[in-house]
Amino acid sequence: MSLSIQHLVIIGTGLIGGSLALALKQAGVVKRITGVGRSPQNLHDAIRLGVIDDASDNIQQAVQDADMVLLAVPVAACAQVFKDIADALPEHAIITDAGSTKQSVIKDAQKSGLDMSRFVPAHPIAGTEHSGAAAAFPTLFQNHRCILTPSTETSAESLAKVREMWKYTGANIEIMDAKQHDDIMASISHLPHLTAFSLINALHDDDVFRFAAGGFRDFTRIASSSPEMWRDIALCNAAAITDKIDALQHELHDLRQALQTQNGEALLQKFTAAKQARDQWLSAYGDNI
């Protein structure tokens, strides 16, 4: 199967949307790319840098002859975008997204009245600390995972086409259930971020922090992430994250018990298990991250 996209419309032309645009242009599989966004300056940059061919601030007009539409906006903004485009989309258009949570996005799409057979939920796991079209580059997704989470209604043709599109970015594509995706992300990303925020809040005292060193810097790096983005992700994946918080609370409770009873054997078992799990993970996958 050889992919050919006539008109790709990217709603949210930032790092993710822009990098996909560049990768697909480089692969020569897309004829025209229109960017839609709230910032005229960012869209101007995107055109100047050859990320998109043209731009629009009218979302309904922009999608009316699209054959592929990508939502690359924060997850909390997806509901409104689905409502805006549901009735304006031409019948053959495929819709996909790049949000960090998937069950919430599927629910938003269903509520909007979108034809769910043509919606392929996706989450490319890639990013940098920069944002905006000017930060986009065509190899962002290379060797990174892109998880597709088709709903029960997603058609096989829609799924195949989105999968083909992401293959051109060099991403490693995995297909799984949206709930499984959200549980995995709660573990490897959402809980670590919320824990880093909590740790800083629990300990914050400038007179104490001035003694902190490199280990603290690394451990708390993700606490410098965008509060707005993490509020949205937390709200959209609240159930899975709550389960993981409970698991962490349970572990902290066990450690607390061991400390109070001076149970060195229990502490050693816990620390050894954690170190082994982390070291095994690093030796298996560390070269790819």
Next chain:
Amino acid sequence: MSLSIQHLVIIGTGLIGGSLALALKQAGVVKRITGVGRSPQNLHDAIRLGVIDDASDNIQQAVQDADMVLLAVPVAACAQVFKDIADALPEHAIITDAGSTKQSVIKDAQKSGLDMSRFVPAHPIAGTEHSGAAAAFPTLFQNHRCILTPSTETSAESLAKVREMWKYTGANIEIMDAKQHDDIMASISHLPHLTAFSLINALHDDDVFRFAAGGFRDFTRIASSSPEMWRDIALCNAAAITDKIDALQHELHDLRQALQTQNGEALLQKFTAAKQARDQWLSAYGDNI
């Protein structure tokens, strides 16, 4: 005051003890350094590399004409070393250590019958991921903090001499109460380590971990630390760490509540406060770590 150490005995000639030896030799303020340790190979390396002048496996003999004795062994081993040397020390010798917890070490020294006026508890906050005399280098402590926590019995002369010794390493010396030291370390080092271990244990599932990326790697780096060392530190600073665990559990509980009630405003406040605290810390001290 010009420092001159006639005979420095280092018990535990690893990264910390060895690096202090090299710094003092380079400064020309020590005539002879004897290394004491359990590993003949490590002591052999230390002599070959010029870290120490001679070595001994008889701790009582080694200290009998020392004027400065440094304990650079794990905190859990200090009690036995104090007992071993208490009666063998000449009357003028000053004793210091480099342990990560200070109240426990002071208690161990007191129990051993050591002359407490000559004991200066110290904690140089420096290290690398390597260990052993072969990993030692003279600039390890440069621009790092070295905290001295004299007990009520420590004499002013002993404190002055140990302070002078650490100055030659280029360390920034701070003097504080042992309890304050242990509280600070519980915050900036001990709780982060225990949290990293707990997080890994709470989430561990190889099928899930394979999706983890760079943020997870940084956040969990300290979970690859030595389980034995962390067991010892945790046992030696259990009370302070327990307080910090309580504070973290309180924060996690608040987040859980906010998630369950979909309280985006509360989440945003928490995340913003954490990001601001972390960013402020980094801009104030980040260049020095």
